[in-house]
Amino acid sequence: MSELPDSRPEAAEIQRTGILFSGIQPSGNIHIGNYCGAIRNWVRLLDDYHCIFSIVDYHAITAPYDPSIMQARIRQATLANIAAGLDPERCLIFVQSQVPEHTELTWIFNTLTPMGLLGRMTQFKEKSRRSEENINVGLYDYPVLQAADVLLYRAEAVPVGEDQVQHIEFTRDLARKFNLRFEPYFPEPQALVPSSGARILGLDGKSKMSKSLDNYIGLLEEPEAIWEKLRPAVTDEKRIRRSDPGEPGDCNIYTIHQCFSPPEVQEWVVDGCRSAGIGCIDCKRKLHEHMMNVLDPIRERAKELERKPEVVDEALARGARECRVRAAATMEDVRRITGLR
Numbered sequence: 001m002s003e004l005p006d007s008r009p010e011a012a013e014i015q016r017t018g019i020l021f022s023g024i025q026p027s028g029n030i031h032i033g034n035y036c037g038a039i040r041n042w043v044r045l046l047d048d049y050h051c052i053f054s055i056v057d058y059h060a061i062t063a064p065y066d067p068s069i070m071q072a073r074i075r076q077a078t079l080a081n082i083a084a085g086l087d088p089e090r091c092l093i094f095v096q097s098q099v100p101e102h103t104e105l106t107w108i109f110n111t112l113t114p115m116g117l118l119g120r121m122t123q124f125k126e127k128s129r130r131s132e133e134n135i136n137v138g139l140y141d142y143p144v145l146q147a148a149d150v151l152l153y154r155a156e157a158v159p160v161g162e163d164q165v166q167h168i169e170f171t172r173d174l175a176r177k178f179n180l181r182f183e184p185y186f187p188e189p190q191a192l193v194p195s196s197g198a199r200i201l202g203l204d205g206k207s208k209m210s211k212s213l214d215n216y217i218g219l220l221e222e223p224e225a226i227w228e229k230l231r232p233a234v235t236d237e238k239r240i241r242r243s244d245p246g247e248p249g250d251c252n253i254y255t256i257h258q259c260f261s262p263p264e265v266q267e268w269v270v271d272g273c274r275s276a277g278i279g280c281i282d283c284k285r286k287l288h289e290h291m292m293n294v295l296d297p298i299r300e301r302a303k304e305l306e307r308k309p310e311v312v313d314e315a316l317a318r319g320a321r322e323c324r325v326r327a328a329a330t331m332e333d334v335r336r337i338t339g340l341r
């Protein structure tokens with residue numbers, strides 16, 4: 001497992017072969033937790049790797065969903081990610097189901113995967129606890145499809161959050177197993193995990209930021225709407241009166257500052273909070289100001305992309321075209337290696 005952005009030596013090593021793969025959930029409502037935890041790291045990696053991003057609709061349908069809005073979700077996720085910095089001139093973005101080799105490689109990997117191993121995956125156990133009525137085979141097989149996503153492009157780097165590290169370990173094991181069973185072919189990809197900053201929580205300061213819990217700030221929300229959400233957001237709960245000193249390490253607002261505000265502002269927060277020199281509203285106003293420095297240009301780009309839908313269409317068409325060629329080449333090798341052709 002590598003860390004970002006402080007893992008330059010390991011990253012440089014991978015750079016020589018240089019393919020990075022990451023999946024993007026087709027969510028119609030990308031929030032600042034997604035931006036701070038994933039997208040801004042991907043943007044930093046565009047110069048270091050040949051980056052491939054897949055809108056993972058096959059993964060998304062393992063949870064209950066409305067087919068009539070799936071295409072809108074795919075489009076909105078693509079648009080928001082391009083607006084946030086995934087420049088389609090510098091990377092490939094495509095829709096997973098437009099490259100059928102993902103499921104073909106999954107089937108071959110299924111034959112190398114012990115059932116018990118999938119049943120023990122932490123994310124499967126958590127998801128099946130949450131969706132008791134829909135524990136489908138797709139949910140169970142999710143890590144195998146994820147391994148196929150990565151290895152189909154013979155990617156060597158996969159930027160992930162802590163919760164996905166187990167799946168990348170699984171992918172490495174699967175690559176090793178394939179190479180031992182047949183012949184050396186797949187690289188063992190590295191998980192690139194952001195090293196800096198705690199994970200942003202929802203505005204309740206307790207749970208993960210998510211649309212379903214209604215505790216989120218959307219990446220493309222208007223400044224006034226963001227302030228209306230930020231103003232009552234939970235802070236360090238021990239700081240009851242303005243005169244009470246607080247602890248930024250126990251406050252989600254400070255975690256968000258770490259994503260959006262420059263170091264000198266973060267220092268101002270730490271000093272002011274611990275000495276009770278600033279109030280929480282002062283702190284949030286300053287945060288809002290710095291959030292807007294980052295989010296205003298993203299929102300403007302998103303509006304421009306809405307006016308020019310051909311940019312998203314062309315990005316997805318080019319991504320699918322190029323990924324089909326790469327995927328077909330891998331599958332031709334895999335069929336030969338496994339004796340299927």
Ligand code: SF4
Nearest residue numbers: 236246251273280283
């Ligand atoms: S001053 Fe800022 S960091 Fe401190 S408790 Fe208030 S909002 Fe949180």
